Amino acid sequence: MCGIVGLFLKDKALEPQLGSLLTDMLITMTDRGPDSAGIAIYGAPQAGHAKLTIQSDNAAQDFDGLAERLSSELGAPVTLTRKDTHAVLDFPADKATETRAALESIAPGVRVMSAGESLEIYKEVGLPKDVAARFDISAMHGTHGIGHTRMATESAVTTMGAHPFNTGADQCLVHNGSLSNHNSLRRKLLREGVRIETQNDTEVAAAYLTWKMREGATLGEALESSLVDLDGFFTFVVGTEDGFGVVRDPIACKPAVMAETDQYVAFGSEYRALVNLPGIEQARVWEPEPATVYFWKH
């Protein structure tokens, strides 16, 4: 049960403001989700570079010298930029698999929030305004982003239980609603070798999309099949390297408002989240249809 915000910029002039616009939208959704908050920001990828957003509850200790150790293990340059409990590791794109393996053996306590070339995910327990401030989200530039405020239903209020969930390289998912068959699906996905770390229903949905895509589906196809395989109530917003998508369950009880202008496409669980966007008075505002997959791409 939650609040979702999303912003996809068409106008490059707004890119320096992506973080501040999203932060304002996120904080407006505090009532819907006071337990934890998270934000996924897509920035311009640097050719030949890939990155991991990592998190540790003992950041000072775990991040100290981590870049150097990874660098020597991989024989390639690795940089680490720390933000509070999170850090972004930058490394050559052709070393993505090795970097992740090396990280797991060198720093097993460090958790990966996101992987890709343009995506960074920051999420923690606490009020949205505090979470956004910890990571200085409002200073971030980017092309598009998704934010989430969580009111936990059944699973624990933890960093790993916060949204967004990273589904595949440069892909992430947030959810508002409550699934009703995620326990069986979790068992099935675990048997398929998909990694699932929490009891959270949304993580199962994210893992489901990851698995479908691993089996050859496109993200669009995976979302289409989620309408059949996931039971319960959901509004999903997914982020990809070049855009974002929205899908609601066939009953579509959980709210969703979209707004589009020449400058952006925006998503909010409530219209309130959109009121400070530039030119909102002139925007086309509508609600996505149930059981329909929408995508906006650059």
Add this chain to the structure above:
Amino acid sequence: MQTFDLAAEGLRSLNATLQAQANETNQTGWDIINPRGSHAIAVGLDAPIEVHVMGSTGYYCAGMNKQATVHVHGSAGPGVAENMMSGTVVVEGDASQYAGATGNGGTLIIKGNASSRCGISMKGIDIIVHGNIGHMSAFMAQSGNLVVCGDAGDALGDSLYEARLFVRGSVKSLGADCIEKEMRPEHLELLAELLERGGCDAKPEEFKRYGSARQLYNFKPDNAY
């Protein structure tokens, strides 16, 4: 005309002020500025006043309205005019889910489109939509009239009781126990009045009427679920 700045003075003050207006109030005109999608704007009113909300609203604008006219100069969030008893609510833009839910009376006019579950469990309200309505509209609708100048989404009038539904455009699908019914002269007359009240530029003859087949009214082996 009184102007009330919601952003500056707050929701509690707004509703307390509007609810305190008596039948014989002289302050009959109110402009609410800076609504900014706020919830529960102008709820529980009970006086013949005219409230203009100068922008879009959040959930439950004009909830449980009696007597008052509430005019939203923007779009309305979920549950606009829910459980309205009397009076008039006009939405210049679109209305989100559950518009006019469980309304007992009065008139709700939506000049744009209404989303899903428009008129769910309506109990006597008249709802007039200039545009389209979403899925599951008029679910378990008990009485009153729903007029749609555009198209209706899936499962229109599912488990309908005695509400009358008039749709000019297409109906994506009818819900359980909802059927098309003959448009008789008394329905055309009723519809003409509703269209005039709603300020719709449409002719009654262009509409089809839908209502309950009344096959679910009593438990039977074939319809138990």
Add this chain to the structure above:
Amino acid sequence: MKDETHGAPRTQPIQSATFTQSINAEIRRAAATGIYDIRGGGAKRKVPHFDDLLFLGASISRYPLEGYRERCDTSVTLGTRFAKNPIQLDIPITIAGMSFGALSGPAKEALGRGATLAGTSTTTGDGGMTPEERGHSKKLVYQYLPSRYGMNPDDLRRADAIEVVVGQGAKPGGGGMLLGQKISDRVAQMRNLPKGIDQRSACRHPDWTGPDDLEIKLLELREITGWRVPIYIKVGGARPYFDTTLAVKAGADVVVLDGMQGGTAATQDVFIEHVGQPILACIREAVRALQDLGMHREVQLIVSGGIRTGADVAKCMALGADAVAIGTAALIALGDNDPKWESEYNKLGTTAGAYDDWHEGKDPAGITTQDPELMKRFDPIEGGRRLNNYLKVMTLEAQTIARACGKSHLHNLEPEDLCAVTMEAAAMAKVPLAGTDWWPGKPGTSF
């Protein structure tokens, strides 16, 4: 008659424990009619209950209080979190929501009379507020249900508290039913329905789903009522830890938790008997949720579902509840299922104590009916007097126990004042099995 067995010993006929006579009868009934069984009341199956708990009492290590002379308070204040006017009750036993429609007008009046005499509240139901009920109830809780039958802002403002019903113990996840026999002219008019139909209520509210939307709904209700009255949120015994947590997060002043023994006017038997948890298993989980949020005693907890005696009341309080609600027990006090109507119960194919076809509206006691002739059998003044007597006895019983445990207020009863006589009850109530310091699932122990 010729002896076909030729005198050889025979196996005696053995009835199956799986295919019992009553199961077989139900299979035959289903095969003949093609429709599920609908009935009133709560779960009839045997489940671990308050009878499986005992109070330890006082002796040398603890000192008891004298009956009558030494104080043992029973008052409770409900709705202290947000409401300007919390509800003050003399006793922690309230009357649960039962609709006008399910019950006759005079029966509703009697509940109001009895509750008012005893200094407690009564509650409307899925059919709106009637003048006789409001008039005779000093404290009236107005239910806000998915159907919204009879809902209007004037009655909302006449209420002393609002109870948003998300679910009830007899059928968590289900909506209400009221069958045609009871949809009289007045009931039909109040609910805005055609007379004589079999009415089904929706299972979800029409204009919100989930705690994030519920929070906004509570804001609207508070704005309409000027933040004066408490808002209760009622849930069935489904996932009490999560449901209590979310009710509090959504903004409840009071959480009402109804176990599976809680009654209903009418629903499918399969729902009553197979969905929901016994109240004994729910209370500690709800209290744990409140404690984890730092809200125990800040948001009050009312529990219900099979409460019959002052001992049950005291046990609920000891497990952490602030008050209880009774429904079925109140109807029995009014005269429901009284053996004096035995011959009439027999004509309906049942017997006193087992009568549960409340949905048919043929109640010989004139309580669960809309039939004017049957209703005449019930005197609301006498009914109110009986209910008051019963509430007084329950209160005295609870006080007797509390004093024996050395408590000057019922609220000071604690889980540590209890033991369990069965493993099941020990596990569910999280109190030690009698004679041990252990219960199944106790942290730090293995089973």
